[in-house]
Amino acid sequence: MDTAIKVSNLxxxxxxxxxxxxxxxxxxxxxxxxxxxxxxxxxKSTLLLHFxxxxxxxxxxxxxxGIPVSEENENRVxxxxxxxxxxxxxxxxxxxxxxxxxxxxxxxxxxxxxxKNRVAEALQILxxxxxxxxxxxxxxxxxxxxxxxxxxLAMAPEIIIFDEPMAFLDPRGQESLLNILHNFHRQGKxxxxxxxxxxxxxxxADQVVILKEGTVFADGGVELLADAELVAEAGLRxxxxxxxxxxVLGKETDLPVTFDQGKELxxxxxxxxxxx
Amino acid sequence: xxxGRENYSKKKNFIHNLDARVKLxxxxxxxxxxxxxxxxxxxxxxxxxxxxxxxxxxVSLKTIVGRAxxxxxxxxxxxxxxxxxxxxxxxxxxxxxxxLPVSLEGLVLAGTLALRTLSAILLMVFLxxxxxxxxxxxxxxxxxxxxxxxQLIDFTWRxxxxxxSELQRMQRAQKxxxxxxxxxxxxxxxxxxSQTIGAMFxxxxxxxxxxxxxxxxRAYGARDWTYKMHNNRARIEDYVWGISFLAIVxxxxxxxxxxxxxxxxxx
Ligand SMILES: Nc1ncnc2c1ncn2[C@@H]1O[C@H](COP(=O)(O)OP(=O)(O)OP(=O)(O)O)[C@@H](O)[C@H]1O
Ligand SMILES: [Mg+2]
Numbered sequence: 001m002d003t004a005i006k007v008s009n010l011x012x013x014x015x016x017x018x019x020x021x022x023x024x025x026x027x028x029x030x031x032x033x034x035x036x037x038x039x040x041x042x043x044k045s046t047l048l049l050h051f052x053x054x055x056x057x058x059x060x061x062x063x064x065x066g067i068p069v070s071e072e073n074e075n076r077v078x079x080x081x082x083x084x085x086x087x088x089x090x091x092x093x094x095x096x097x098x099x100x101x102x103x104x105x106x107x108x109x110x111x112x113x114x115x116k117n118r119v120a121e122a123l124q125i126l127x128x129x130x131x132x133x134x135x136x137x138x139x140x141x142x143x144x145x146x147x148x149x150x151x152x153l154a155m156a157p158e159i160i161i162f163d164e165p166m167a168f169l170d171p172r173g174q175e176s177l178l179n180i181l182h183n184f185h186r187q188g189k190x191x192x193x194x195x196x197x198x199x200x201x202x203x204x205a206d207q208v209v210i211l212k213e214g215t216v217f218a219d220g221g222v223e224l225l226a227d228a229e230l231v232a233e234a235g236l237r238x239x240x241x242x243x244x245x246x247x248v249l250g251k252e253t254d255l256p257v258t259f260d261q262g263k264e265l266x267x268x269x270x271x272x273x274x275x276x
Numbered sequence: 277x278x279x280g281r282e283n284y285s286k287k288k289n290f291i292h293n294l295d296a297r298v299k300l301x302x303x304x305x306x307x308x309x310x311x312x313x314x315x316x317x318x319x320x321x322x323x324x325x326x327x328x329x330x331x332x333x334x335v336s337l338k339t340i341v342g343r344a345x346x347x348x349x350x351x352x353x354x355x356x357x358x359x360x361x362x363x364x365x366x367x368x369x370x371x372x373x374x375x376l377p378v379s380l381e382g383l384v385l386a387g388t389l390a391l392r393t394l395s396a397i398l399l400m401v402f403l404x405x406x407x408x409x410x411x412x413x414x415x416x417x418x419x420x421x422x423x424x425x426x427q428l429i430d431f432t433w434r435x436x437x438x439x440x441s442e443l444q445r446m447q448r449a450q451k452x453x454x455x456x457x458x459x460x461x462x463x464x465x466x467x468x469x470s471q472t473i474g475a476m477f478x479x480x481x482x483x484x485x486x487x488x489x490x491x492x493x494r495a496y497g498a499r500d501w502t503y504k505m506h507n508n509r510a511r512i513e514d515y516v517w518g519i520s521f522l523a524i525v526x527x528x529x530x531x532x533x534x535x536x537x538x539x540x541x542x543x
Contacts, residue, residue: 054489075495083493089441090483091490093434095413104494135410137437151494 002030002065004159004190005051009060012046020046022214024060028192028207033185035201036194038211039235044194045086047211048161051192052081065158079108082157086164088144089136097123097139097147098132104155122154126180142173149180159190166197178204198225202239202257210234226257291333291406295514296415302518303403306525307396316384318532319391325524326398335405343401344394351393358386409433438487439480446472446479 005028012021020043028034036044049055050062053074062069064077082104085091094100101122105115123129126146136144145165152160165181166174181204184191195201201208202222210218212234218224225231226242238246241262242255249255256262313319330340363381370376404412413433417426455468491497 049489052493054492078493078495083490085486085490085493087486089438090486093430093487093491095410095430095433099414103491103496107495107497133410155494 003063004028004030004032004065005192006063007047007050007060010047010050010057010062011059012043012050012055013058014046020214021050024211024214024216026209026216026219028190030065030190031185031188032190032206033181033204034190034192034207034209035205036192036209036211037196037198037201037234037236038217042211042235043214044211045163048083048163048192048194051159051161052078052083054083079155080157081159081161082152082155083161084145084149084152084163084165086167088141088148091148091151092136092144095135096132097128097134097136100136100147101150101154104151108155118154118156119150122150125153125183126150127176141168142170145169145173145177153184157189159192160184162191162193162195164195165193166195166200196236198231198236198239199241201225202241203259210236222257226255228252289334290513291329291517294406294517295510296407296411297418298510298514298518299403299407300412300415300419302521303399305522307399309522309525309529310395310399311392313392313529313532314388315532316388316391318528319388319395322395322525322528323391323398325528326395326402329521330398330402330405333402333406335401339405340398340401343405344397347397348390348393351389355386355390358389359383362386434487435480435484438483439476442476442479442483443472446476 007024007026010021010024011019013019024047036047038044046055050057050069051064053069053071056069056071056074064080067073067077067080069077092100094103098119101119102115105118110118120129123132126149128143128146128150131139131143131147136147139147162181165177169177181191181193193201193204202225205222208218208220208222208224209216210224210230217234218230225236225239228238228246231238237243239257241259242257245255245262245265246252256265310319310322313322327340331337359378359382360376361382362385363379365377366380366383367378368375369378407415413426413429416429450468450472
């Protein structure tokens with residue numbers, strides 16, 4: 001199996017001495033959906049900035065599709081890894097939407113025609129073609145978020161990283177973001193999402209990496225999130241489905257995590273009840 | 277100076293629709309030419325022509341006066357001093373026991389300077405009131421200026437907005453916690469204002485850092501920006517307007533430089 005990202009023994013200190021990351025190890029296979037979880041200040045954002053060489057490893061290594069992230073490789077890595085920042089105001093800076101989405105492709109040195117095609121496609125996929133001439137300050141938060149995602153998508157990165165993508169989006173905005181993520185996954189892109197939303201994580205992810213105080217606290221499938229003790233120690237909580245069945249069934253193991261698992265279990269329970 | 281309109285509130289008209297690059301170049305060239313005019317008479321005609329264009333573009337008189345007044349206010353001080361400090365004394369007026377020497381030369385100079393400034397300001401008002409900020413910024417980017425220059429404009433604007441919105445958010449939060457500025461100059465106001473400014477710089481700094489990271493993430497700095505993306509052509513009517521406007525300004529300049537004799541010659 002191909003490896004998208006491989007982090008070994010990574011540590012990072014901020015200039016003021018804050019130890020943000022300590023001895024991080026984990027691997028993300030290609031094409032997977034990964035969530036990165038952890039309490040506020042656990043180090044998620046700091047770790048994400050290592051994936052495209054904004055921060056270079058102070059200790060240990062980060063490899064992207066087999067390429068070590070280093071000063072010489074940073075331009076190559078930045079074309080392979082796109083980051084959608086938490087606050088679209090940090091990212092969207094041009095005087096109009098079209099220019100902003102074109103920013104990455106132009107930096108990549110693509111031909112004029114190619115830039116135009118990429119921008120047109122990205123605007124269309126995110127449903128913001130009608131906003132192409134708008135200035136960022138004329139847009140709502142959700143629209144700016146889409147512009148930010150379009151700007152990354154237009155670079156056609158192999159791996160896309162989202163920092164808290166769901167924050168501040170209304171339910172419909174979250175729904176359409178899920179669709180966008182779904183499409184990216186179908187295209188075979190590797191997706192890494194840093195989030196506090198356990199319900200989203202439980203229903204979406206293939207792999208869950210939980211950070212605590214700058215180190216990897218747990219790494220595995222979504223079933224990790226059903227472990228009451230583990231999530232409590234990591235400063236998280238169980239998904240709603242798990243909590244519901246834990247209370248109703250009065251047990252702590254073999255609980256469902258995803259919506260679908262819950263649905264199946266409920267159906268089975270109802271059937272059993274009927275047959276009596 | 278305002279940097280273009282936010283957007284068009286009223287209907288667009290012919291002048292709003294003109295190509296922003298043509299408008300920008302025409303206005304800039306006109307300003308360069310106009311400041312070379314010395315006769316108050318010619319300058320008055322120039323001001324009238326620009327005012328007429330402004331009104332034709334349906335810019336309200338209120339906007340024109342408002343914008344022009346703000347800028348004139350700043351040079352007003354210099355103009356006020358000129359009649360008393362420049363040239364030979366023509367009259368002496370006594371005010372509250374103080375004798376003030378007034379010179380006609382200074383008065384005329386102040387008047388000419390005021391008219392010249394006014395014409396330049398009105399041209400800027402014309403440019404910024406009939407062009408949106410986005411159009412103006414992209415016009416600058418499309419002109420043959422080094423990319424560094426246009427990026428600088430983009431960034432300045434971008435960070436100005438960042439600082440402004442940080443400040444607004446902080447003030448809102450202060451108000452929400454019941455803060456009202458009671459007096460401009462007292463210790464409490466001073467303390468809060470200085471803390472606000474300090475916090476604003478820190479916040480703007482960390483935001484600027486994140487903006488920079490986001491730009492690097494999109495391969496910023498990997499290459500020079502070697503070409504410009506938009507190359508929509510200006511239309512015939514854009515050129516016709518630009519050339520006509522410049523022609524009028526040139527005629528005014530020639531008139532000022534004694535061109536009236538040439539007109540006599542033509543007769
Ligand atoms: N610019 C900085 N300078 C110094 N320390 C920082 C800086 N940015 C973050 N830190 C510290 O590094 C640690 C990790 O922060 P990080 O932002 O990566 O956490 P996070 O998991 O993304 O948190 P959140 O869920 O709140 O977004 C925290 O202790 C934080 O205080
Ligand atoms: Mg974070």
